[in-house]
Amino acid sequence: MTDTSKFTESVQASLATAAARNLATTTKSPPQMVGVTPRWLLRLLPWVDVPGGTYRVNRRLTYTIGDGRVGLVSTGPRVQVIPRELTELPLLRGFEDEAVLTALADRFVQREVAPGEIIVAAGTPADSVVLLAHGKAIKLAPGKYDDALVLGHLVDGDHFGDDGLATTGDAWPYSVKAVTRCTVLTLSEQVLLQAAADSPALKAHVEAYARRRDQPQDKSGQQAIAMSAGHTGEAALPISFVDYELRPREYELSVAQTILRVHTRVADLYSEPMDQTQEQLRLTISALRERQEYELLNNREFGLLHNVDLKQRIPTRSGPPTPEDLDELLSRRRSTRFFLAHPRVIAAFGRECTRRGLYPQPTAIEGAAMTAWRGVPIVPSDKIPIRSDGTSSILAMRTGADSQGVIGLYQQGIPDEVEPSLSVRAIGVEERAIQEYLVSLYFSAAVLVPDALGMLEDVEIGA
Template identity: 55%
Template sequence: MPEPGHTTGATTDDPAADPASGAQLTSLSTRAARQLATTTKSEPQMQGISSRWLIRMLPWLDIKGGTYRVNRRLHLRVGRGRVAFEHNGADDIRVVPETLTELPPLHGYSDTGVLAELASRFRPREVRPGEVLCEAGQPITDTYLVVHGRLTRYAEGLYGEEGVVGVLTDGDQVGDEAVGQAEPRWTTSVRADTAGVLLALPWQSLRELTAREASLAAHLAAYAERQKLPANRRGEADIPMQAGHTGEPTLSSGFVDYELRPREYELSLTQTVLKVHSRVSDLYNDPMDQTQQQLRLTIEAIRERQEWELVNNREFGLLHNTDYGQRISTYSGPPTPDDLDDLLAMRRKTRLFIAHPKAIAAFFRQCNKRGLLPGSADVGGHQVPAWRGVPIFPCGKIPVSAQHTSSIIALRTGEDDQGVVGLHATGIPEEYQPGLNVRFMGVNQAAVISYLVTAYYSMAILVPDAVGILENVQLGRVE
């Protein structure tokens, strides 16, 4: 029996307080604290710490007010998205009606009943490897959605050779560009590289539906009219001008129009409450401060989660916010030098690649197969692999799918170059690091001290071509 006035708890040396006994601790026990208080020892180590190159390489803007607005010129050409599908067996595959608005002609259309009717008119079609879906010059009679598989768009070159124009994979579309054309024809040929499943919509079926649904007909007509408006190659509203003239002609006039609803990025956050027992912080601080060591490792974990969010967050992460027009697929599965060259060709001033370490290894295997030696780049005294002078940084936060595929991301960074920028707020109360603060929350009746640790951050893509993604990167393929 304990003496009157004597208390026992989870932070005593009682064997019952040992974690192995099943007792639930709310702070570091004295037994664990002694591991830092006796003998010559190291600081606590943590396997979960990575190099966090993405956080280190991003230029960070100080955001006052917690919101960053990205103003852009008026964009007339609607970008492509990707549709989703429902699988109810091998022969019952349907497009999710609400995702049909990812098709440029249907962008912004809100009548769900009509969309459901339109979705029901798609019919499954299986394709075999090598099967030609359509040939350049033929009339467009169907539009296709790729449920599964890989198809290549190609055109005939100047001397009759075949030139690859692009690759279509799961969720892509082809044929919808015929909307608004009187006699649409295929501009490229399409061939299946693998076995696959498509959903096909005959144009005659679409005409029947538009004849019956006035709202759909009006929406498609408005889309066709927008396509006729002058725009630059990026789809922005054109600025009238003329060049090479002589004499005194009347000059063109106009203005630069802006998006009326620009995107705004609010700072996100990662938070946790760190608990330290007062006895531990009072008695076991030599030679290492227990609170500081606990805080150091907590901040490392928060920064790891921060980088994960920068890659995977649905609101601002790179994988979910990169324009679909800036996504390409590998030609054959593994990431080849040709694939990375195509990714580089999509933008100016690419500053860096980030890729899962296994994707980098897969790329090196393809270089070895071709007898190529990738270069290296000096980044802050570190030698990192590079391709065409652009450093390739490892990032384990890029996911690897169940099919053992991943992605490689290319970025242009900096506000001056209209690239990708990190967002944070500095000068916040009780700031411990830029954009991160530690606030004392008090001591509870169990003598446990609590600290609120918070990191504020986000990311903004200033223009769509600042980021590009090489998708369907196959890992582990050895030839």
């Protein structure tokens, strides 16, 4: 008798799936793209229509200008001041004599300071301007109960003491103590007086600065508005007016553009069930939106990371982002809407909270749970760079025109608009039967008042 079991097992008993798939309709997903993020900054910024393409930020006149950081260059152990950078000192703001600035830059004296050493002592004559070339220092003043009160931190490029050079007899109101090893550059009052004696232009400039400094100012450095309160009878009321900046900043809309090409044969024959041209445009627009958020943060003209006022930039106390650091950042402004940080920085902040036994309550934005501190959400954005030394930054912002905050700028109703301020314009079909489309996105951002935007600098991410 013949054994047919092996033969029976090798014969196909039904239609195979490989053949059946030839008759089936394949379910397809739209084209996917790596690198698409939630783009929270674009979603949370209030957007203001700019019909003329330019947005002018008018402000009250402020006297405390030129309070920036001074640029320095180093050659081996030698650190030198860049002459033009001396105009970042309020005392020399607007002074343009290159020869005098160079002479002053060459007269700075360099010295090294050990950790814990006092750089200047409270009560001693304030007869020099001091630049912190490298390291970290703290300002200290006696507290009510004889404890040292920390007034602030100083990092690379910060300076102090230039106000005292415009007058005589002033004393240091605080001490400055080195936290790490520091390199400081000092310019004495005698050198400045000698330079002023040799340069009538510098002498006139210093005298004009002293007069401006004596003008009545409010706590924000704006021209004070004289007023009277609590008086009785027919007291003579003070007379005042509100002055404006003569050269307000203007923000022009920036543009991100690309040319998309689609072959007419592809668009004509292969657009079912999905329109090839529309899918190409969808992916292109998504990439442009990613670039838009990157530019809003990193563009050197209007990017938020480059437009934080120097008084609103604070260093970390110890390196990693701590609750104390975020408290300091919150205290610099009213009604902070949200923090913005790289996801790895948010993770580092979480580790610091856990180390202290703190577990912040999350908050929800548009249905997404986010880490929060003091009820203010910490919004993630991978567009904030992480530098090669493993540090990054945290932004804190108040938003909206009504709150004098940070706003996004765009223009509605542009030709061939497919989304607000985004246009897709058909250029034409070239000789290879390829249809070209010009895709343009117009945008910018503005900071209405300096305290609307703050930044925690040099945040260490750690392991």
